[in-house]
Amino acid sequence: MPTFTQILHRTYSESPDSVAVHLLQNKQPDLPITYRDLIHGAAGYARALEQASVQPGEVVVLILQHGEALISAFFGAVLHGAIPSIMPFLTEKLSPDRYRADLAALIEIIRPAAIVTYPEFVPEVQSAINSAASHPVRAVLVSTEVGSAEPDFATLAGLSRSEEDIVLLQHSSGTTGLQKGVALSQRAVTHQLEKYVAAIRLSPQDVIVSWLPLYHDMGLIAGFVMPILTRTPLVLMSPFDWVRAPYKLLQAVSQYRGTLTWLPNFAYNFCAQKIRDRDLEGVDLSSWRAVINCSEPTHWKSHHAFLERFQSRRLRPDALATCYAMAENVFAVTQGGIGEPVTVDEVDQRALLTERRARPSIVGDGSLKLLSAGRPLAGMQVRVLDDQRRDLPERQLGEIAIKSECMLTGYFNRDDLTAQAFYDGWYLTGDLGYLVNGEVYVTGRKKDLIIVGGKNVYPQDLERLAGEVPGVHPGRVVAFGVFDEDAGTEEVVIVAEADTEDDSERQRLADEIRQAVTRGSDVALRQAHVVGPQWLLKTSSGKIARLANRDKYLAAMEDGG
Amino acid sequence: MSDEVTTQLAGYITTKILKQPKRVLKDDEPLISSGLIDSFHLVDLALFVEDTFGVHLDDSELNRETFDSLAQLAGIIRQRRG
Numbered sequence: 001m002p003t004f005t006q007i008l009h010r011t012y013s014e015s016p017d018s019v020a021v022h023l024l025q026n027k028q029p030d031l032p033i034t035y036r037d038l039i040h041g042a043a044g045y046a047r048a049l050e051q052a053s054v055q056p057g058e059v060v061v062l063i064l065q066h067g068e069a070l071i072s073a074f075f076g077a078v079l080h081g082a083i084p085s086i087m088p089f090l091t092e093k094l095s096p097d098r099y100r101a102d103l104a105a106l107i108e109i110i111r112p113a114a115i116v117t118y119p120e121f122v123p124e125v126q127s128a129i130n131s132a133a134s135h136p137v138r139a140v141l142v143s144t145e146v147g148s149a150e151p152d153f154a155t156l157a158g159l160s161r162s163e164e165d166i167v168l169l170q171h172s173s174g175t176t177g178l179q180k181g182v183a184l185s186q187r188a189v190t191h192q193l194e195k196y197v198a199a200i201r202l203s204p205q206d207v208i209v210s211w212l213p214l215y216h217d218m219g220l221i222a223g224f225v226m227p228i229l230t231r232t233p234l235v236l237m238s239p240f241d242w243v244r245a246p247y248k249l250l251q252a253v254s255q256y257r258g259t260l261t262w263l264p265n266f267a268y269n270f271c272a273q274k275i276r277d278r279d280l281e282g283v284d285l286s287s288w289r290a291v292i293n294c295s296e297p298t299h300w301k302s303h304h305a306f307l308e309r310f311q312s313r314r315l316r317p318d319a320l321a322t323c324y325a326m327a328e329n330v331f332a333v334t335q336g337g338i339g340e341p342v343t344v345d346e347v348d349q350r351a352l353l354t355e356r357r358a359r360p361s362i363v364g365d366g367s368l369k370l371l372s373a374g375r376p377l378a379g380m381q382v383r384v385l386d387d388q389r390r391d392l393p394e395r396q397l398g399e400i401a402i403k404s405e406c407m408l409t410g411y412f413n414r415d416d417l418t419a420q421a422f423y424d425g426w427y428l429t430g431d432l433g434y435l436v437n438g439e440v441y442v443t444g445r446k447k448d449l450i451i452v453g454g455k456n457v458y459p460q461d462l463e464r465l466a467g468e469v470p471g472v473h474p475g476r477v478v479a480f481g482v483f484d485e486d487a488g489t490e491e492v493v494i495v496a497e498a499d500t501e502d503d504s505e506r507q508r509l510a511d512e513i514r515q516a517v518t519r520g521s522d523v524a525l526r527q528a529h530v531v532g533p534q535w536l537l538k539t540s541s542g543k544i545a546r547l548a549n550r551d552k553y554l555a556a557m558e559d560g561g
Numbered sequence: 562m563s564d565e566v567t568t569q570l571a572g573y574i575t576t577k578i579l580k581q582p583k584r585v586l587k588d589d590e591p592l593i594s595s596g597l598i599d600s601f602h603l604v605d606l607a608l609f610v611e612d613t614f615g616v617h618l619d620d621s622e623l624n625r626e627t628f629d630s631l632a633q634l635a636g637i638i639r640q641r642r643g
Contacts, residue, residue: 026621027621091600092593092594092624092625093593093594093596093599093600094596240600241620243600243601243604244600244603244604244620244621244623245604245620246604270601274604274605274608276608453601487601515595515596518595518596518597518599519595519596524596524599524600524601526579526580526581
């Protein structure tokens, strides 16, 4: 199997003038980037990394917003044989102190040789480097000082990388997420692309349109690496722009005759609810052959709302598709809804909760419509296991375990976490689901992870932030997710114990918790509840029991609490 | 300075966005830089402003540089209503 650099080399000689990326820019005309532009930009970074004496196999952290520099720097690291790792950029709400602390933690764990950023962000990066306990960072490259260059493929270090070498790192944010840098080999990624291209029947007629962030597996693989390496034109907009103007995604699909897009579930609701008719004038979505719901639990109602809203703009009902994916498998494990509609399984809601069994519902009452995530890609194996890790029969809920040729090499510099993640060669996903007729249904999480708007959020990070608020009992805080049907994703709830009985004092504490969590994490927290001592349930070992407290909270809410 | 515009804005933000109807919003309280209004709700706010006051906020204006408080947003609305 060819490596990334070999693929780029071939593309450079075969179709340098094809447009690789149509970059949508705010208030400026779209910028077409040909393969020649892309590879010249990347070669400039490869040269700069070499001059900074970064060695092949070392990590380069990229702190850049969606744009040309990020594209060039990512593939520049690849051409140099270094390992690019994209760090989410500072957002307007995030506390700079907290961001710096996260960056320092990332530097300590991942031990990058170089960091690439904008000139105005260099002081921030320097202070994070200085606050790290120890660090191997030898260079901070400034994006505006790196020019483009003619590549000399004979001397590019990327060309001598082997299939087994790590080609990129991918991680989610927060203290816990940063510990788990998913290291992926050239072989794992090219294997995934080969199988996924077949599953979605990718052809030269396809055009991919994406607004997804590149620090997340769905955006990085489906919305960046795959189109560029397979020579599928990519129309790329920034998540920052999309969230303020979701209609631009639909206009881009119409204008570029886009055929494929990946979205997290909440985006179906977001687009259906927040786009005005006048912004859809002239928009024709008939070219969209698959809109693939991925990266957080999928919901039938979200698909339904999206279709209702955009059918008049010629959205094809059979375009709605699903996928089950995770960074540890590079990306997709299953794919549904290509060439046939997504299977809908109507099950008895009560049996699902009490018997952990997806029993087909006989009467419509109390039934739940679940979307199939489709069938495993060729060469991928999926099992559903009970707590003793024995295979469960069809329709019985258990933990999903997977095995494939595109699994991660490991969590970078964290062999201990890698070992914990596997059982007998099977990766334990922490997701709950069941199987029917070879199709996979994902129903929830076994682990405590919360998925908000497609992003993984670790409750322990949020609990730590809330526990730092003076007046809150340290260690007496719980964070969990509750599904918000209107938004189509989970909403985070924090319950914290405090001694005060005074209502206004509790309000003030709740406000401080909201502020601390919002400014310290990816989550904009609304639901903070302050309760009295001994409210929270603990496990027999004295730990706060997240699921039990979630149930207690939901019951209290139902009682009008 | 509180007036009808700020009162309506505050009412919408506390009930629909924050879902805490009892929350009191000060006129100069930071809304965006504090994360009180997250990026997912900026579009809602723009739609509300247009429907209620007939004032269009461009998506490129939905950031803290353009407005970060009730007073600043109300100022833009009053100015554009002429």
